[in-house]
Amino acid sequence: NTDAEGRLVLADALAQAESVEAGLAAYQARRRDRVVRVVATANGNARKYHxxxxxxxxxxxxxxxxxxxxxxxxxxxxxxxxxxxxxxxxxxx
CATH class of the missing domain: 1.20.890 (cAMP-dependent Protein Kinase, Chain A)
Known part of the structure; x- marks a missing residue:
């Protein structure tokens, strides 16, 4: 799920940016908080179920x-x- 999201956000960020570097920076800014939360949730589930x-x-x-x-x-x-x-x-x- 997050992989597909990431591809869509990356494509959008690169399409809107004036450079690849700016697109990558925009991508990271848009994805970081959500991905950190998803990883924390996955780690919490691992602790609960294992x-x-x-x-x-x-x-x-x-x-x-x-x-x-x-x-x-x-x-x-x-x-x-x-x-x-x-x-x-x-x-x-």
């Missing part, structure tokens, strides 16, 4: 399964900002 302690891992996975049954979409809604993002909004026509 717990080393078997008892803690079992309890955490049980809680996730129960939450999935009680509120099926709740776990996924926390990622709406990733998957619902329209990278073309505000791009040059």
């Amino acid at each position: 717990l080393r302690s078997a008892p803690v891992r079992g309890a955490a996975h049980l809680a996730l399964r129960l939450a999935g049954r009680v509120a099926p979409g709740a776990m996924l809604r926390q990622f709406d900002w990733i998957y619902g993002h329209d990278v073309t909004a505000g791009a040059a026509p």
